[in-house]
Amino acid sequence: MELGLDVRTVGTHSVVDVKGEIDVYTAPKLREKLIELVSEGSYDVVVNLEGVDFLDSTGLGVLVGALKRVKAHDGSLSLVCTQDKILKIFKITGLTKVFPIHDTVDAAASGESSEA
Amino acid sequence: MPVDVALEIPAKPDYVGVVRLAVASLARKAGMDEERVDDLKIAVSEACTNIVIEAEEAGRDDPIRVSVQGTPTTMTVEIADAVPVPTEDDLEDSQGFSTRRAMSAALLASLVDTYEAAPTAEGSTTKLTFNL
Incomplete structure (x- = not known):
């Protein structure tokens, strides 16, 4: 089981396209990638979850950790997700109030930026 | 179709x-719909x-015992566990x-029809019951 992580730049945002299953085995790879981005100075991050088949509390924990890191630099972390089964997990855990969740990467990347 | 299967896995991330x-495969076989x-x-x-995280933090590698019991109307997954509440x-x-x-606790409480966690001599047993 592999987790696909591709990073690209859209406007002022770094976009991480995630593919596969985010669980206790793969979540550390996502955590490392997000830490690396912040340490390189990317403070406005979009995590695209459209290619994610499975997400549990370990993945949520990594996203909350990354949010705290970018916030420490007055940055932002937003998500892209339209899949009902993934959105349901954010609703149950109350994280729809914590993360801006968008339908498309372009909508997420045109959101608030730390440089705005 | 009733099922009764037992699995034992190492308490390591790659086995979850x-x-x-x-x-999931047993549930589909028992007729559970995809959303469930x-x-x-x-x-x-x-x-x-x-269990895996607790085991890693404690430096233990007790196996996790998972058993699945099916009835015509329910599917129960029992997970024997050495993790305190x-x-x-x-x-x-x-x-x-x-x-x-x-x-994790919020997800378990919300997604399972009946959730029971009972202490045992070694830790606890988690019992997840889903209606078919």
Whole structure:
């Protein structure tokens, strides 16, 4: 089981396209990638979850950790997700109030930026 | 179709996906619809992950015992576990964000029809029951 992580730049945002299953085995790879981005100075991050088949509390924990890191630099972390089964997990855990969740990467990347 | 299957896996991160696949496959065979199979996968993953993380932190490698029992109307997954019930302190961090453990508890409470965690001599047994 592999987790696909591709990073690209859209406007002022770094976009991480995630593919596969985010669980206790793969979540550390996502955590490392997000830490690396912040340490390189990317403070406005979009995590695209459209290619994610499975997400549990370990993945949520990594996203909350990354949010705290970018916030420490007055940055932002937003998500892209339209899949009902993934959105349901954010609703149950109350994280729809914590993360801006968008339908498309372009909508997420045109959101608030730390440089705005 | 009634099922009765037992699995034993090492308490290591790479085996949690194996349990998810096995249990999901049994559920489909028992006639569970896809939306409920997704709920079941998350709940089983949460219960196993809590054990794996606890085992790693404690430097233990006790195996996790998972058993699946089916009836014509329900499917029950029992996970034998050496993890104590979390205390309130574990549920929020210093910045007021929910901890992973709190999110896990919310998912388990919401996705499972009947959730029972009973203490045993070694830790506890988690029993997840889903209506078909």
